[in-house]
Amino acid sequence: MALLELEDVHAGYGPTSVLHGVSLSVPDGGVVSLLGANGAGKTTTLRAVTGGVRWSGDIRFDGRSLRRMATEDIVRLGIAHVPEGRGICTELTVDENLKLGAHLRKDGAEVRQDYDRVFEYFPVLKERRRLSASALSGGEQQMLAVARALLMKPRLMLLDEPSLGLAPIVVRSIFEIIRSINQTSHVAVLLVEQNARIALDLSSTAYVLEVGRVAVHGESAQLQGNESVRRSYLGY
Amino acid sequence: MQEFLQQVVGGIANGGIFASLALALVLIYNAMGLVNFAQGEMAMFATFVAYALVTRGMSYWVALPITLVVAFAGGLLIQRVVIRPVERAPILTLVIITLGLAALVNGLAGFIFGYVPRSFPSPFPTDTVDLLGVFISYRDLGVIGVSGLVLLAIYLLLQRTTVGLTLRAAAHHPEASRLLGVQVSWMLALGWGLASAVGAVSGIMVAPILLLEPNMMQSIIIYAFAAAVLGGIESPLGAVIGGLIVGVTLNLAGAYLPGVGGDLQLAVGLAIIIVVLILKPNGLLGRAATRRV
Numbered sequence: 001m002a003l004l005e006l007e008d009v010h011a012g013y014g015p016t017s018v019l020h021g022v023s024l025s026v027p028d029g030g031v032v033s034l035l036g037a038n039g040a041g042k043t044t045t046l047r048a049v050t051g052g053v054r055w056s057g058d059i060r061f062d063g064r065s066l067r068r069m070a071t072e073d074i075v076r077l078g079i080a081h082v083p084e085g086r087g088i089c090t091e092l093t094v095d096e097n098l099k100l101g102a103h104l105r106k107d108g109a110e111v112r113q114d115y116d117r118v119f120e121y122f123p124v125l126k127e128r129r130r131l132s133a134s135a136l137s138g139g140e141q142q143m144l145a146v147a148r149a150l151l152m153k154p155r156l157m158l159l160d161e162p163s164l165g166l167a168p169i170v171v172r173s174i175f176e177i178i179r180s181i182n183q184t185s186h187v188a189v190l191l192v193e194q195n196a197r198i199a200l201d202l203s204s205t206a207y208v209l210e211v212g213r214v215a216v217h218g219e220s221a222q223l224q225g226n227e228s229v230r231r232s233y234l235g236y
Numbered sequence: 237m238q239e240f241l242q243q244v245v246g247g248i249a250n251g252g253i254f255a256s257l258a259l260a261l262v263l264i265y266n267a268m269g270l271v272n273f274a275q276g277e278m279a280m281f282a283t284f285v286a287y288a289l290v291t292r293g294m295s296y297w298v299a300l301p302i303t304l305v306v307a308f309a310g311g312l313l314i315q316r317v318v319i320r321p322v323e324r325a326p327i328l329t330l331v332i333i334t335l336g337l338a339a340l341v342n343g344l345a346g347f348i349f350g351y352v353p354r355s356f357p358s359p360f361p362t363d364t365v366d367l368l369g370v371f372i373s374y375r376d377l378g379v380i381g382v383s384g385l386v387l388l389a390i391y392l393l394l395q396r397t398t399v400g401l402t403l404r405a406a407a408h409h410p411e412a413s414r415l416l417g418v419q420v421s422w423m424l425a426l427g428w429g430l431a432s433a434v435g436a437v438s439g440i441m442v443a444p445i446l447l448l449e450p451n452m453m454q455s456i457i458i459y460a461f462a463a464a465v466l467g468g469i470e471s472p473l474g475a476v477i478g479g480l481i482v483g484v485t486l487n488l489a490g491a492y493l494p495g496v497g498g499d500l501q502l503a504v505g506l507a508i509i510i511v512v513l514i515l516k517p518n519g520l521l522g523r524a525a526t527r528r529v
Contacts, residue, residue, distance in 0.1 A: 050415060071414040080415075087412035089405050100405055103398050104417050152416065 003028040003156055003188050004049065004061055011041075011048045011055035018044040020212040021057070026156065031182055031189040033199040033220060035234060036209035042192040043084050045209070046158045049190075050074050050081045061156070076104060080149035081158040088141050090134035094125055097133050097144055101151035111151070118147040121177045139170040146174065150181060156188045157181075163195045171195070175202055196234035200224045208233045241370045243487045249376035251483025252383030253438045257453075257460035258467065258475035259390060260435035265469050267407045267427035268323075270330050274337035275435050276457030278314070280450060281341050282307040282436030283443050284349050287356055296359040300440065304433045311432025315425040323424070345450040358444035379441045386437045387476055390430065394472065403427060455502055459486070462508040468522020477520060482508060 002025035011019040019041045026032045034042050048055040051071040059066045066074055075081065080101075089097050098118070102111045119126040122143040128136065133144060142162055149157055159178070163171040179202055182189050193199035200206055200220040207217040208229070216229055223229050230236060257279060264272045285306050289299035318337060322329060360378035364371040394400035405413040406423035414420055438460070439453060446452050463482045467474025482505065489496045489504050496504060512519060 052411075072417050072419050075415055075417045083412070083415060087409070087415055089409045089412055091408040092401075092405060096401055096405075099398070099401055100413070100416050100418070103402060148416070 001028060002026065003030075004190065005059070006045070006049070007058040007060075009045070009048055009055050009057035009059060011044055011053050013053065018212050019048065019055070022209070022212070022214055024207050024214060024217070026188050026190050027205075028155070029182070029186045029188050030205065031179075031191065031203040033196075033203035033206040034190060034192045034209065035194075035196045035199060035206055036215075037235075038194070039211075040209040041212040042209055043160055046081060046083070046160055046190070046192055049158060050079060075152070078153075078155035079158065080152040080154035080156070082145045082149050082160060082162065084160045086141050086145040088133050088136075088144055090132070092133055093129070094131055094133050094136065094144060095129040097148055098125070098129075098151055101148035102153075105153060110153070114151055114153065118150055121180070122147050139166050139174075142166060142170075142174060146177065146181075150185075150187075154187055156190065158190050158192075160192045161194060162191070163193060163198065171198065178202065197236055200234075238369055238371075239491070240488075242372065243491045244484055245370065245372050246376055247484030247487030248480055249379040249483070250487060251463075251480035252380050252387075253441045253456065253479075254459045254463045254482050255476045255479025256383050256386060256438035256441070257435050257456060258463035258479045259387065259472055260431040260438070261460060261464045262467075262469060262472050262475045263427050263431040263434065265464070266404075266472075267424050268330070269327060270334065271461075271469075272431070273331065273334040273457075274341060275431065276453030276460070277338045277341040277345075278307070278311065278432050279435035279439035280453040281345050282310070282432070283356070283439035283448055283452070284345055286436075286440050287349075287354065287443070287448055290357055296357060303440065304436055307436035308429040308433040312425050312429035314432070315428035319428070320421065320425070323421075342450050349450070351449055353447035353449040356440075356443035356448045375444070383437060383441060386434060390434060391472070393430075399426070455505075458502055458505045458509075459483075462505045462512075465509050466512050466519055468519030471519065471521040474519055474521035
């Protein structure tokens with residue numbers, strides 16, 4: 001069953017419309033890539049899900065329409081959105097950022113387990129707990145963003161370009177951890193990426209956006225194997 | 237030397253009063269980048285509430301917490317009713333709204349309570365205690381104690397509780413906070429409530445020294461601005477330090493500089509604002525405005 005469904009979603013900023021009828025679905029526990037060039041509408045699609053942009057059509061999470069819901073209520077349903085630019089609170093410490101991720105949870109014992117898990121994935125965050133988040137490198141901030149999202153105990157993670165601006169080796173380790181999070185905690189992932197190759201490796205299904213519409217979609221392995229799709233849409 | 241120390245202690249007491257009001261300004265500035273020009277008038281109105289309770293026979297120590305709760309609720313209400321509908325308006329609009337609010341609250345207090353200055357009871361005796369040769373009035377000690385407690389309570393709330401954490405996150409990173417489930421709009425209201433309560437403390441502490449009347453806070457707010465600007469308008473700790481420095485400076489200037497004791501005292505406050513803005517615009521603890529490019 002689909003955990004997240006977008007049906008003919010139109011969205012935009014003021015008079016500029018960006019999405020012209022996007023339909024896609026993310027299965028419970030699945031990993032889906034959303035690919036496409038700059039300006040195709042990938043970020044706007046994610047923002048529509050968490051109410052950051054006005055939209056029409058329908059978006060359903062776990063069968064429930066998100067229409068007219070406020071961002072803070074949508075994320076409380078179990079959606080962790082790591083936005084473009086990572087959304088780190090640089091005025092706060094690393095620890096305080098992590099606490100914010102877990103601040104709505106009442107299951108204290110499990111929260112502590114999740115902290116242990118997060119620090120196992122990202123030992124560097126444990127070392128730097130007391131530092132200001134602004135003192136972290138770009139890669140560490142991305143780790144903090146993913147760690148914080150994990151502490152929200154989400155059913156679905158929306159990740160907006162986790163590879164952006166990071167060294168290839170850091171990107172690989174972050175993607176390995178995302179894979180592990182998906183497999184061990186059964187968290188579904190909708191992944192927006194410019195780096196199509198690494199996204200397709202991780203996901204089972206992929207959608208390619210072109211100027212606000214889904215141009216191609218299918219199983220990731222098939223898209224990877226299809227040379228004309230790769231050349232025309234994925235650029236490698 | 238002895239007189240000097242006495243002036244310093246008196247300055248610290250006044251500084252606690254300025255610090256409370258300055259902290260109120262900083263709380264709202266942090267939450268929405270807005271200097272609330274009505275802060276002093278809101279504090280004055282809360283002090284009238286305390287006055288009404290005390291003159292009806294209520295004990296000072298019962299009236300004080302009740303007044304703080306009323307001030308908190310009043311601040312919350314003002315944010316919900318007056319500020320929230322124009323939350324996204326340009327900052328100048330908001331500033332003008334707070335100026336209008338100041339005039340409104342001032343007029344309302346005059347309408348309800350009149351303009352006759354009233355003496356406000358102090359729970360502390362006026363006699364002095366000899367501390368190592370320095371004579372300190374119980375009133376100064378009491379003011380220092382009460383404002384110190386209130387500032388400590390706010391510090392613990394902001395730094396040690398989850399509500400404080402979400403309050404700070406919502407103030408500095410509203411978009412990111414929403415994505416983490418923080419009710420940003422309510423956090424702003426909470427900030428107004430807290431600011432209103434902290435500001436009320438300054439009004440209640442200063443009323444026995446001055447006399448209670450609708451214009452009582454108009455000089456105090458200038459010193460609070462000076463304290464907030466000196467400390468760095470974004471820094472709660474800076475507001476406290478700034479408040480103490482302004483308090484001590486004013487007292488010493490009043491005692492040792494001819495002419496400053498009376499009419500020119502306000503000028504010292506203004507001079508501090510101007511000098512800080514020219515020499516160190518971010519204040520003592522404020523960060524330089526930097527932007528990532």
